[in-house]
Amino acid sequence: GHDGHMAIMVAFAKKLSEQKMKNTKVLLLFQPAEENGEGSVAIYNDPHFKELNPDLVFALHNLPGYDHHDIVVKNHTFTCAVNSIIIKLHGKTAHAGEPENGDNPALAIAEIITEFNKKIQPDPKKEKFSILTPIYLTMGTEDYGISAGYGEVHYTFRRAVNAEMKELEEELQNIAVKAAERYHLNPEILWTQRFSANENNPEAVDFVRQAATDCNFNLIEREIPFQWGEDFGIFTEHFRGAMFGLGSGKFTPNLHNPDYDWPDEITETGAEIFYKISQLIDAQ
Numbered sequence: 001g002h003d004g005h006m007a008i009m010v011a012f013a014k015k016l017s018e019q020k021m022k023n024t025k026v027l028l029l030f031q032p033a034e035e036n037g038e039g040s041v042a043i044y045n046d047p048h049f050k051e052l053n054p055d056l057v058f059a060l061h062n063l064p065g066y067d068h069h070d071i072v073v074k075n076h077t078f079t080c081a082v083n084s085i086i087i088k089l090h091g092k093t094a095h096a097g098e099p100e101n102g103d104n105p106a107l108a109i110a111e112i113i114t115e116f117n118k119k120i121q122p123d124p125k126k127e128k129f130s131i132l133t134p135i136y137l138t139m140g141t142e143d144y145g146i147s148a149g150y151g152e153v154h155y156t157f158r159r160a161v162n163a164e165m166k167e168l169e170e171e172l173q174n175i176a177v178k179a180a181e182r183y184h185l186n187p188e189i190l191w192t193q194r195f196s197a198n199e200n201n202p203e204a205v206d207f208v209r210q211a212a213t214d215c216n217f218n219l220i221e222r223e224i225p226f227q228w229g230e231d232f233g234i235f236t237e238h239f240r241g242a243m244f245g246l247g248s249g250k251f252t253p254n255l256h257n258p259d260y261d262w263p264d265e266i267t268e269t270g271a272e273i274f275y276k277i278s279q280l281i282d283a284q
Helices: 002-018 038-045 047-052 106-117 162-182 200-216 233-238 266-282
Strands: 057-063 071-073 077-079 080-090 128-137 149-161 187-197 198-201 219-221 241-247
Touching: 002 057, 002 266, 038 047, 038 219, 057 200, 057 233, 057 266, 071 200, 077 241, 080 106, 080 162, 106 128, 106 149, 106 162, 149 162, 162 187, 187 266, 198 200, 198 241, 200 219, 200 266, 233 241, 233 266, 241 266
Parallel strands: 057 241, 071 219
Antiparallel strands: 071 241, 077 198, 080 149, 080 187, 128 149
16 A cells, blocks of 8 residues: 555656646655654654745545545545553562452553543544544463563554544543552553644645546545544644545455555556646646
């Protein structure tokens, strides 16, 4: 999938080399490390990128489940904000026959999972849409004479609006700390793989709409955000811009599925709509 997106950029570069924009400088971003979010952060913080200071930013993502060449747009949030929390609970081991002499993290872990589950609001059409997913947990060792003295709980969670994400982060951290204190554990909280929501600028989305219409591509207005995160969110957080979708086939295997295969026929579609967006901006 990432190779397909980069192939679109190469095809777009070819179009630009054949017929350049008259009034507009177009920057093509071939960004590494998309999956963990580190690439976008590195690009954004790079002083060379800061010198460029783009006026508008655009990105697309291929979308299985939509017909080939469909263009999917949405004002405001296109993909959700995502963050992941690692909760390390430091206690004290004891003999399994005398657990009262130690500090076992089991009940704290159970409390954290129970309280986190109460924060789920799965309907994206309602206020404070929130998805919390347990990713990994561990405690103790396979030594049946020892009461565990250490445990970990890992979660990833999503919200549709960047401004609401900080609130949820604080709530979850407070739950973890209070559960640890209740069972005499020392909590260690770590965060990883943060993705800002792609909050699309409506005027930027209008360029995508017009480009899709001019290119005779089927335009689909999406009602709710996609629940997955996308690291382009750091750019729409700081610059006016829009992410949109490009249909990659109704029956194409889902993203991150081992059977997924990039449909070559959409490569030129992606290049064409990027070029048309550039033309529309250039003509202003």
